[in-house]
Amino acid sequence: MSDTINLKQLPSGALYQALAPLGVTPSMARRIQASVLRRGTLPFDRSDLSAALLERVASVSRIPELTCLGQTVSPRDGFRRLLLRGDGPEVFESVGIPLYHGTPLERTVVCVSSQAGCSLGCAFCRTGRLGWQRDLATW
Numbered sequence: 001m002s003d004t005i006n007l008k009q010l011p012s013g014a015l016y017q018a019l020a021p022l023g024v025t026p027s028m029a030r031r032i033q034a035s036v037l038r039r040g041t042l043p044f045d046r047s048d049l050s051a052a053l054l055e056r057v058a059s060v061s062r063i064p065e066l067t068c069l070g071q072t073v074s075p076r077d078g079f080r081r082l083l084l085r086g087d088g089p090e091v092f093e094s095v096g097i098p099l100y101h102g103t104p105l106e107r108t109v110v111c112v113s114s115q116a117g118c119s120l121g122c123a124f125c126r127t128g129r130l131g132w133q134r135d136l137a138t139w
């Protein structure tokens, strides 16, 4: 599986280069990437992407998914914390922070982890107590 193309990992130019031998053009690569990142699937609307081409892409690629191990929503401030696992054994968090501009939950800021653990060691922080474990993959 490690030598398959991770469709969530590559920037569009690199994704095009990886898929070009299959007949994928730069605009097709951008459509594939947009569909994968927005919906987690290859495109449904295949006006210029034939079923045969999408089958070739599917046969050499993968679309990884994060596993949500749990979530909590604070009754005090509405912060939503997700405990996630990706392609390794480490777990990490992502936090949805509601912004109140008149209507509650109108907008949400998302705090995204780029590392498992942290080397800064702030005294109040449990992540800091873990120490740095690794950088997370882009996807």
Ligand code: SF4
Binding pocket: 118, 119, 120, 121, 122, 125, 126, 127, 128, 129
């Ligand atoms: S140790 Fe400090 S910098 Fe690192 S995640 Fe915790 S609060 Fe943030």
